[in-house]
Amino acid sequence: MDPQALTTLFGIPGFYEQQLALNLPPKLPPDQPTSPLSFHPSTPVSKYYDPPYNLSLNTTAQHIIWYPPEAFVEYPETSVGGTLHVFQGITPATILPHLNIVYSLGSPKGQSTSAEPRKCKGILVDAQGNDMLCVRKLRTCQGSKVCPHADLDMLVAPHTKASCSDISDRFRTAFLNEKGLATSCHELYDKTIAFFSSLTQGCLHRHSIETEFTPEEREAKTLAQARVLEIRRGQKIDEGLCEGRLKLMEDAFGGYYIQCEHYPPESVRDHRISGSLQESDTNHLIAPFDNDQEALDAIEEKARSCGYGGLTACPYTTNSTSKRVICPYTHVNPPTLHRIPCAAKFIMYIPLDLNICPNVAILCQHEHPHPIPTPSKTPPAVACAILDTLLSMGSDVATLTPRRFMQHPVTRAMLRK
Ligand SMILES: [Zn+2]
Ligand SMILES: [Zn+2]
Ligand SMILES: [Zn+2]
Ligand SMILES: [Zn+2]
Ligand SMILES: [Zn+2]
Structure with a gap:
């Protein structure tokens, strides 16, 4: 298997950017892509705009990332000035990319999704380069739930993206409990x-x-x-x-x-x-x-x-969609969890006719002042580990079968970790 295909499949922005840094020189999208159909990068392509790119009258993006078809992005990068993620090769049968996002998305209060079709200027266009009419949907991040005994200063340190190691750290703290490598006096105290x-x-x-x-x-x-x-x-x-x-x-x-x-x-x-x-x-x-x-x-x-x-x-945090009401960690009177709100926005642009323009865009705005949410579907930490393993096998990957994968010395070395 082509290792590049896997980076696409597991789509972790931090990883993409590392890959991008390795691919010199990166293919950059033209400032005004005339036809996205002729523009099919095999790895994500990222470009910063200063002054920001105008998507519509009062919406801009300072960073645009073009993903190849089948990209799977769970933690889309966000920024104060707006990061636009353009997903290509979307058909009416494809799972829309916002459904892969791990952040809990909610409908904004008091603001209904605009029924009027919008445009995403120069980005979502037909084969002739004409702007497509799009459905525009606004979703807001629902933040996280934390224990009231948390170190709030640390937890509300804002993040804009999640790297491979951030996610595996988060995964580790979520699935090991507070004890980690507890000493015997800690165990006794907790008991x-x-x-x-x-x-x-x-x-x-x-x-x-x-x-x-x-x-x-x-x-x-x-x-x-x-x-x-x-x-x-x-x-x-x-x-x-x-x-x-x-x-x-x-x-x-x-x-x-x-x-x-x-x-x-x-x-x-x-x-x-x-x-x-x-x-x-x-x-x-x-x-x-x-x-x-x-x-x-x-x-x-x-x-x-x-x-x-x-x-x-108390280090306990959970996604805001969690049904949990009280902190599961060691407390005599377990306290009620608090929600850390978040102002980050996800604005989706979906062309009215995906057959004419098979691209979907998601604009991410503002930072997340809360812990990185835990992945609920594919655990990216596991995906990262598998990916690293595959990459370290080098040319052997081409002839890989599941059985050979499990028996490969590199896999066995990884599993021993
Ligand atoms: Zn607690
Ligand atoms: Zn404890
Ligand atoms: Zn009694
Ligand atoms: Zn009795
Ligand atoms: Zn958030």
Whole structure:
């Protein structure tokens, strides 16, 4: 297989640009391409315009990238001055290129898609070079969701493009969890926090025994229930569950366990009681039951110095289309995720008749002040790795079959990584 064909297939702009830098001299589109049908580059061709290129009366692009047919672009580059992506060889049966974009696209609020056909001057033209009438669709980026305990300064650092390594980094953080290569004290800390988090559910026993609460306790309970309701988005909470306080008990052998204050009443033996808690840090376990804030602070400070715990930033982020409401990482009270908004725009120009002009253009404007979204379809990180492997096989690629690919020494070297 021609390795170039693969760069086209996996279409990662950062990679394209590297390739472009290697292809000297790059073929540049004429300033006014008279006929796009005669213009079929085999690799993307990129050109900067200063002053910006006028697409219509008040729309300009400072950078235009022409892609060969079948290009697959998931992270189209954007810029403050506008980057126009021109996809060639689109037929009415082709999947339109905006559907490959990984950013969550939404319809702009208050602005409906213009029904009136527009033109994309000098770019979307017929064989004679006449501007085509196009459908113009506006989509806005929906940003990302992040944990409120995130390091926002870092997460909102704007990006305009995603390179191969950015995407694999993002892929790695999304699919490994927060722990990565966790130390044993980090594991122990997380287990203890997860245990505290499970205790916030209370006794869970069905048969309610009246529990006397102080007004402060009652207020805290009401707040906690409101939070649970928010997390469950209005879904009802079970009523009539035991509200007994959970206590930390010490057994005859110096071990600890948890028990509901109503355990065991005369006839009911099934209130909450845990087995011996061996997998927790004892000091950490006792501190909240003793209301020992000093000990808790010392534990958090030690965790922070090792790079984990409640005082460090939570690295969790997800795409704004994710159904997830609360942060899945280690928190005693997992917080509700926040959305980072984004003003980046995607303006699509689709000729009314693709048979006359088989090109589609997408204009990307503004930066993305949020993390790079995770790929949900083809994982580009995997694609990048395969691509690198294929490229390093050199001339062997021409005679490659799937079986030979798997047995090739270069593939085996990659899989060992
Ligand atoms: Zn979090
Ligand atoms: Zn952790
Ligand atoms: Zn019962
Ligand atoms: Zn109970
Ligand atoms: Zn965005």
